[in-house]
Amino acid sequence: MNRRPTVLAAITLTTVTALCLSACGNDNDDKAGDSNGKIAGAQTDKETSASPETSPSAVSGRPKIELPSDVKRVFEGGKTGDTVKDAVLADSADRMGAIDAAITGTDPKGEALAYYNTGKALESALSWVAQWKKANATLTGETRYYDREVTLKGKTSAVVIFCADESKGFSKDKTTGKVAKTPVTKNSYVLYNTRLDKNPDGVWQTSQVIATRGAARCQP
Structure with missing residues (x-):
């Protein structure tokens, strides 16, 4: 996830597909979505939000996601009352945690990253x-995920749409420890439109991602 830091200002994203993380923005030419940059079937009625919660703990056999003490993730609306939808939301949340773990070095081999991502979503995450x-x-800092909606598309496919508030999340230089704090703008808020597919082991892996930075839907 891009934190819009000055330390990363020189980075030029080489991922040309819209199936990337938040810095890529929306790309209407993405073959995985429709002409409006939306994943097919993403439209859905809004789920009732539950109280804020952190990402669910990994169950037995799954890679454990641990983050540095100065990195916090907050997820809202994780309980829908439907066990399948709740499982989808849990794996979607762990996917975001896996990316942070890979960036911060708590998962240097990217085991969780590969566990919760597949296909082009994995390729762009690795990039x-x-x-x-x-x-x-x-x-460093906190990222809040909210307005999370899930739509089941059969027994092994689902669409999850959610917003990310990155206004309290920043980058930090690994050598100096200096934090690159930036002002809060509309681009501090990102809309994610994702597809998840259930693999034979029962894991809901993210396979497609379209992210739109500064989306009106996610503005406070």
């Missing part, structure tokens, strides 16, 4: 993590 490494930067 994004590599660019943070090249910039010698890591994450």
Whole structure:
């Protein structure tokens, strides 16, 4: 996830597909979405939000996601009353945590990253993590995820749409420890439109991602 830091200002994203993380923005030419930059079937009625919560703990056999003490993720609306939808939302949340773990170095081998991502979503996630490494930067601060909606598309496919508030999240130079704080703007808020597919092990892996920075829907 892009924190819009000055330390990363020199980074030029080489991922041309819209199936990337937030810095890529929306791309109407993405073959995985429709002409409006939306993943097919993403439109849905809004779920009733539950109280804020942190990402669910990994169950037995799953890679454990641990983050540095100065990195916090807050997820809102994780309980819908439907066990399948709740499982989708849980794996979607862990996918975001896996990206942060890869960036911060708590998952140096990217085990969780590969566990919760597949296909082009995994390719673009790996590319994004590599660019943070090249910039010698890591994450600090808090990211809040809200307005999370899930729509089931059969037994093994789902669409999850959600917003991310990155106004309290920044980059930090790994060598100096200096935090690159930036002012809060409309681009501090990102709309994610994602597709998840259930693999044979029962894991809901994110396979497609379209992200729109500064989306009106996510503005406070």
